[in-house]
Amino acid sequence: MTATLTSTPLVVRTIPEMREAIRTHRAAAGATASVGFVPTMGFLHDGHASLIGRSARENGLTVLSIFVNPLQFGPNEDFERYPRDEARDLEVAARAGADIVFMPSVAEMYPTPAATQIAVSGVTERLCGASRPGHFDGVGIVVTKLLNIVQPDRAYFGLKDAQQVAVIERMVADLNQPVEIVPCPIVRESDGLAMSSRNVYLSEDERREALVISRTLANVPAWIGAGKDAAQLTAAVKDGISASPLADIDYVETLTYPGLQPPAPEAPLSASGERIIVAAAVRFGRTRLIDNILITTPEA
Amino acid sequence: MTATLTSTPLVVRTIPEMREAIRTHRAAAGATASVGFVPTMGFLHDGHASLIGRSARENGLTVLSIFVNPLQFGPNEDFERYPRDEARDLEVAARAGADIVFMPSVAEMYPTPAATQIAVSGVTERLCGASRPGHFDGVGIVVTKLLNIVQPDRAYFGLKDAQQVAVIERMVADLNQPVEIVPCPIVRESDGLAMSSRNVYLSEDERREALVISRTLANVPAWIGAGKDAAQLTAAVKDGISASPLADIDYVETLTYPGLQPPAPEAPLSASGERIIVAAAVRFGRTRLIDNILITTPEA
Numbered sequence: 001m002t003a004t005l006t007s008t009p010l011v012v013r014t015i016p017e018m019r020e021a022i023r024t025h026r027a028a029a030g031a032t033a034s035v036g037f038v039p040t041m042g043f044l045h046d047g048h049a050s051l052i053g054r055s056a057r058e059n060g061l062t063v064l065s066i067f068v069n070p071l072q073f074g075p076n077e078d079f080e081r082y083p084r085d086e087a088r089d090l091e092v093a094a095r096a097g098a099d100i101v102f103m104p105s106v107a108e109m110y111p112t113p114a115a116t117q118i119a120v121s122g123v124t125e126r127l128c129g130a131s132r133p134g135h136f137d138g139v140g141i142v143v144t145k146l147l148n149i150v151q152p153d154r155a156y157f158g159l160k161d162a163q164q165v166a167v168i169e170r171m172v173a174d175l176n177q178p179v180e181i182v183p184c185p186i187v188r189e190s191d192g193l194a195m196s197s198r199n200v201y202l203s204e205d206e207r208r209e210a211l212v213i214s215r216t217l218a219n220v221p222a223w224i225g226a227g228k229d230a231a232q233l234t235a236a237v238k239d240g241i242s243a244s245p246l247a248d249i250d251y252v253e254t255l256t257y258p259g260l261q262p263p264a265p266e267a268p269l270s271a272s273g274e275r276i277i278v279a280a281a282v283r284f285g286r287t288r289l290i291d292n293i294l295i296t297t298p299e300a
Numbered sequence: 301m302t303a304t305l306t307s308t309p310l311v312v313r314t315i316p317e318m319r320e321a322i323r324t325h326r327a328a329a330g331a332t333a334s335v336g337f338v339p340t341m342g343f344l345h346d347g348h349a350s351l352i353g354r355s356a357r358e359n360g361l362t363v364l365s366i367f368v369n370p371l372q373f374g375p376n377e378d379f380e381r382y383p384r385d386e387a388r389d390l391e392v393a394a395r396a397g398a399d400i401v402f403m404p405s406v407a408e409m410y411p412t413p414a415a416t417q418i419a420v421s422g423v424t425e426r427l428c429g430a431s432r433p434g435h436f437d438g439v440g441i442v443v444t445k446l447l448n449i450v451q452p453d454r455a456y457f458g459l460k461d462a463q464q465v466a467v468i469e470r471m472v473a474d475l476n477q478p479v480e481i482v483p484c485p486i487v488r489e490s491d492g493l494a495m496s497s498r499n500v501y502l503s504e505d506e507r508r509e510a511l512v513i514s515r516t517l518a519n520v521p522a523w524i525g526a527g528k529d530a531a532q533l534t535a536a537v538k539d540g541i542s543a544s545p546l547a548d549i550d551y552v553e554t555l556t557y558p559g560l561q562p563p564a565p566e567a568p569l570s571a572s573g574e575r576i577i578v579a580a581a582v583r584f585g586r587t588r589l590i591d592n593i594l595i596t597t598p599e600a
Contacts, residue, residue: 015476019478031326031327114474115420115423115470116418116419116470116471116474116475117417117418118416118475119416119419121415121416121417122415123415140416141474144475145474148475148476148478149476149478151478170416171416174414174415174416175416175441175444175448176445178449
């Protein structure tokens, strides 16, 4: 028997209990209390664990939420079959350092159909905003609700969903939501595949072929260094990913970040002085994977 | 020289200073600190003073905001000529008991055009929601921003804008905004006219004729008691207001409150068991006035 260094997090399922837990913590910890928050849809992997670990290092209390939000899934998407494993999630949460796990039901979060909509324009026009209509409206409302319930000082989001981070940063700035958004690097499997709860859907063949995304994106810094412009870079990434017979490209785009607008056309990205994202969404069978690379180019 | 019982409120013009003032108060007052908030567009009258006074009685700190929000005015409305008088407002605020007056500039509140929209459906379909397109989107965003900046425990709103109260209560519930909304009764001039910053626009003739609104609405309880249904009640109120040659009716409607939907047709309201609002918007010259009466009918 080995000693355990972790303790079981407090599991909270209702909004009043969640508010009460935070109030109690802040009253006990005093004016310097800080609360970190990691909102997730569960089926936790090492990417989530890295967010929880960072929050635990930077705050006196870390709240993890696990809520598969129906409003951010389209009618033909995978809400029903999205993977769920509460027992395993609680083990990951405990090991990573979460103090409270908030796991509300759909009825707790949406007791009546929400009459209030939040829509962020501009940064939602392209990428997943274009290929998943309504997705970011669902993200906006659930993140706002969770921030209002937990009232954290800092909230941690993974950059695999780089557009989601850009949308949330814009919403938080526009609405003066009192929280610091902390974007965190993509965590990858040892062979390079970006960690995702949806990787579990992949067949053995699909899992092997899916590596084409990260391997192709890994060439982006060299291609930018070689003088490619945005259109040439996008074309090169599409070519690279299309080399896999199982890859069905939803989108590949080269954009500025976090504004998510097209960079100047026909100009080498290497001298643009912009932060550039190359983002891809690719289907393997029924599974849609996303990945991206962010590059800060030197000043012109 | 008479002794003064009031002290000058702290005037704050930037968001960081406002947040800091609240942080300081909460740190000093401890876990039981409560903050009350009265958001206004200034040009304060006794209606506003009653909101400030109630907040001062119910909370350790009262914040008044004065901000003429361009987003809630339509292109042909009175944003530019909306009355402003900062010096007088500060006197009223001091006498009524405000501790902090938050007076941000438009550039402080909207440093870039807001990319984030908040829209509440259902309760915005009728009344001012129908006759002032976009008005409640502007209200939703500015109230959300102010609540996120001030982070009050309670926010006080006058029921002259009864639809605004219904919209804000729905938004706060849908978004789990951590605040208690406190609706407060309409305050009237001694002759019955509902107090409004816009009353200053009225000519002497218009001011006298405008009394037709409150005098007509005062008959509503008797008309409900006499067995009128919603259509009959609306017609009687329209007839009453139309008796003034200067009255130009924008709308008169009889609805449930706070849902703001039509009550059962052709049934006496007296037995509906519903909370009923009769709301009117009437122009006198270029000035648009609103007023309403709320009645809780006995159970059927």
